[in-house]
Amino acid sequence: MLQYSRILRLKEEGFSLRSIASSTGNSRQKVTEVIERAEKKRLSGPLDEEMDDKWLEDFLFPEKALENSGRQPLKFDYIHDELAKPNVTLTLLHHEYEAECRMNNKIPYSYRSFLRHYSNYAAKYKATMRIRRKPGEIIEVDWAGSTAFILDRDTGEKVKAYVFVATLPCSQLSYAEASLSMNLSSWITAHNHMYEYFGGTTQIIIPDNLKASVTKHTLQELVLNPTYREMADHYKTVVMPARVGAPKDKPSVEGAVGVISTWIIAALRNTHCFSIDELNHEIQKKLKEFNNRSFTRKHGSRFSAFEEEEKFALSPLPSKSYKMSVWKTAKVRPDYHVSIESMFYSVPYEYINRQIEIRITENLIEAYFNHMRIASHKRLYGKFGQFSTNPDHMPDNHRIYIEQNPENAKEWAKGIGENTLAVIGYLLEHSQNEKLALKSIFSLKKTEQRYSKYEIERACKMILSMTPRPSVKAVQTLLLNNKKSDTEQELNRKIEKRESKYGFTRGDAYYGGRDNNE
Template sequence: MIHYRKIFELHDEGISLRGIASSTGNSRQKVTEIINLATKKGLICPLEEEMTDRWIEEFLFPEKTMEASGRQPLNFDYIHEELAKPNVTLSLLHHEYEAECRANHKIPYSYRSFLRHYSKYADKYKATLRIRRKPGEIMEVDWAGSTAFVVDRDSGEKVKAYVFVATLPCSQFSYAEASLSMDSYSWITAHNHAYQYFGGTTQILVPDNLKTSVTKHTTRELVLNPAYREMADYYKTVVMPARVRTPKDKANVEGSVGVISTWIIAALRNTHCFSIDELNEEVWMKLDEFNQRPFTRKKGSRFFAFEEEEKFALSPLPITPYKMSEWKTAKVRPDYHLSVESMFYSVPYEYINRQVEVKLSDDLVEIFFNHMRVGSHKRLYGKFGQFSTVRDHMPDNHKLFVDQTPEAAVEWAESIGASTLSVIRYLLNTSQTEKQALQSIFSLKKSERRYSKYEIERACKMVTSMTKRPTVKSIQTILKNNKKNDAEQELKRHTEINTNTYGFTRGATYYGGTNK
């Protein structure tokens, strides 16, 4: 057998490859291969006593122990890497291995032996065993059964604090956070913090059947809480709640809850914190210790297993964390507004008297009808009774009234003509209040429904030629009179035309006479 320990010890002392080869009786190529492979697998001096030459050989060249049987050796590193990929199982890898053996005319291992050899390899040399859980696939969440406490500064009373726990089953890496409530806001906020702590999201989220996450869960139907479903969609993860009264569906988080109850909650039993922030600082210190604690039966820790074997498989986080939202129902009032927390938001007037759903976030109010968004507003804060109205939500007659501003009045007058503009400027400058002037101008603008722009401009020109103090009433009178005069003149013109052109009247010249 090759003297592996001696090779590493001589290399650690700085002996050249030629000197090591001469001292151990191996070629320089073999010495170089062993040193490079050991460096790649993280085997460096000083070596522990249990790392004998045989142990090192099994670690560096595990396939050598199988060659004597005449079977096709197993590439454990390849198997371990492939198991991290979605939908890849040991059954599939064993099937591919058998096909390769047939092509090479080798004897394959049975599936049972294949599984046993990989399990032995992963238990000894790897931080995770990927047979049951794939890295980055699942995050299990729950509230711990035991509670911590916060001390009230004034009364000295102990206030309960509930501990949220999230676990990645593959590496057993966990997150914990204390909260004064188990409501929906605290539940989703803890999820946000857990994703930030892990630095990514998983494909599947496994909660318990709490009302904050699941509204209804039967064998035939699953209804998620709207806010929880929206959060899962935002992080692009699928919610698969544990079956009712089936703790095995999330055994990893159940186990982590028990351990965290001991190493965090019980460890803080004599620590007095006066705010939830102080308590969480203590919780996170204990959490780091918990994740860094070495495994009992294998090398490494939860943190090491996560960094080396699972972190790479997590999906990237969105740019900003999910913002908590609340859903309510409301009825649209006859003034096409709805009331939310004593604030009023407009909806398209077609939805008057309809029941709509309202989604409330910190800075936005969104209104939905039959799952279709029909309006959105910036959320109002402060004094009750404020209105947020979108012009497009108004009926046409309301738009005309709302659009009355001095600027809009001048713009309208410019589109009519110079005389109209002169009248409008006079009204704006001489009225006692701006509102009074706008009301008068609005009355004049309504004349456009019955009269053309030419007729309005002509009436304004006639008024300004007669007086320096034009009024809307005088313009309306002139419009009415002009309309009447124009109609009479048009009728007279048609009568004259008909009189001159109709009939077969012959003059005197036709009969040989002369007209006198």
């Protein structure tokens, strides 16, 4: 047997590979293999007394124990690493192993023996066993059944604090946080802090059927809380709630709840905290102790198992944590606004009297109809009754009225003609006040719905030739009279044109040179 302990001790003392090989009588290639395998398994000195050469051989080269059986050796490290990949199972790996044995003319292990040998290896040398749970695949979340408490500074009364618990089933790393309620805001906040603690996200999150996470869950239909669904989309994870009345769907967090109730909640029973922040500070200290406690039946702790065998598999966090939003339904009022917390926000007037969904965040109000966003506004704060109105949401006649000011009036008149501009200029200059002038101009602008620009400009030119003090009423009268006159002229032209088709027909007497009067 190789002198594994001596090789590792000489390496620890700084001897070169050549010196170690010469001292132990092994090749440099073999010495290098032993040292590399020890580094990969993070084995460093000083070694304990029970770590003799036999123990080290079993630890560093577990496949050697199977070499004398005459069967194809199992590559345990390869199997363990492959099981971390998505959709890779022991059944698939055993099938590939059998194919390799046929190519090498070796006898393969049966699937049951293959499974037993890997399980023994993982239980002895690895912090996690990847048969049922893959790293980075699932987070299980729940509220603990037991509650903590804080003290009211004024009355000394105990105030309940509810403890949120999350667990990664593969490494069993857990997170805990206290909150004064179990409402949606506390639920989302705890999730944000949980993801920051783990430093990444998983493919799936499994909650219980709380109102904060699930609106409806039956065999036929699953409806998630809109805010919770939005949070999951933000972290690019999929929500798969546990079945109603089926705690075995999330056994890891159920077990963690019991352990955390003992090692954190019960451990803090004599600790007096006067705020939720103080309580969470104490919880974090106990949580650190809990996650770093050594496993009783295998090497390492929850934290070391996470660092070595699960952290690499987590998906990266988004650049910003999820911002809390609330969804409500609202009916669009006849003035094409919706009321949100006594503030009013416009939507396109086509949605009047329709039910729409409203997404409310700290700084934004968004309106959706059939999952399509139709409006967004900066959220209003302060005095109740404020309006946020987008002119694009108004009917045309409303928008024209709202946009009335001297500059817009002159700009409109320029687009019609110089005579119209002269009329508008006179109205703005000589009216009793600007508001009355703009009201008159608005009436004139509305005539554009019935008359062309040419007709408006012609009427303004005619009124200016008649009087130095034009009025909108006079222009409107001219427009009407001109319209009637144009209609009559057009009718007369049509009659003349029709009659011109029937002229006098000269007979044979005319062309024969005879005069009928003779």
